[in-house]
Amino acid sequence: MKEYIGIDIGGTKCAVVRADENGTILEKTRFDTTAKDDTLKKIFSAVAKLKTPSTVSVGISCGGPLSSTRGVILCPPNLPGWIDVPIVSDVEEKIGLPTALCNDANACALAEWRFGAGRGTKNMIFLTFGTGMGAGLILDGRLYSGTCDMAGEVGHIRLAPRGPVGFGKAGSFEGFCSGGGIGRLARSEAEKAMKKGVYPAFCKSEAELDTISAKSVAEAANSGDATAIKVYKKSGAMLGRALAVLVDVINPEVIVIGSVFERSEHLLRAEMEKTLKKEAIGYSLDVCRVVPAALGDSIGDVAAIAVAKEAEMGNN
Secondary structure, X not given: OOEEEEEXXXXXXXXXXXXXXXXXXXXXXXXXXXXXXXXXXXXXXXXXXXXXXXXXXXXXXXXXXXXXXXXXXXXXOOOOOOOOEOHHXXXXXXXXXXXXXXEHHHHHHHHHHHHOOOOOOOOEEEEOOOOOOOEEEEEOOEEEOOOOOOOOOHHHOEXXXXXXXXXXXXXXXXXXXOHHHHHHHHHHXXXXXXXXXXXXXXXXXXXXXXXXXXXXXXXXXXXXXXXXXXXXXXXXXXXXXXXXXXXXXXXXXXXXXXXXXXXXXXXXXXXXXXXXXXXXXXXXXXXXXXXXXXXXXHHHHHHHHHHHHHHHHOOO
């Protein structure tokens, strides 16, 4: 059976994994992301150790900006000092296997499409809904990355004239629908509530305003806190508004949503569906499912393996 090696480069941790054709992880090495040269040395060493006679290709998942066509990491904000790193050619030279590079959202889209909730579809959208909001697009059975690898930056879409800031823009999709955005939206609602003498379960005093997170708000909502429920209803409605745009423009079979949606679907879906049905073209919505991501915490590892499958087929 063929085997693949995946490299997941994160701002704090890196992982190098070996997997089979089904995306099953067979072996894994993790280490801290430190200075560029030291981290690259560890990556090359780990790949060399994991490589077997059955290994056919290598995939790399990394935060952007990057150039997948040139195989170069450009200047990711979470990787200071990683400027114009020709990582694909470096890996190919040292390891001798076809290698491909994708930004993390595109890599996760490939993973959910090949091995997860989007398996068997031809047109799929993956939404990160984590620290930020980004998308990976599978169109007509292949990854679409755009003219300069910037396709899928849906978090920058403005959904309202005012609102929480995300992706540098107030009222953006990322502002309303991301972990940080939900935290900022909740802070605003908590301040309004406290002026009326109401102290939400996720923020019982002004001193706690800086500690608000999507997780703490979800826990409060699950306990029945009215302000927390209001926050998730607002996020869900804005999610539905953005999904309607994507449904109308792209006409996908499935939209797979990760992270916050996986954990808090029950708090988001009702308002999401209400707005989606109101805003989207009926014919397009009838053929589209909205589902949580299926790969869970393993998605980073499997994403890099999915990129390796692209390298094998020459789609980098």
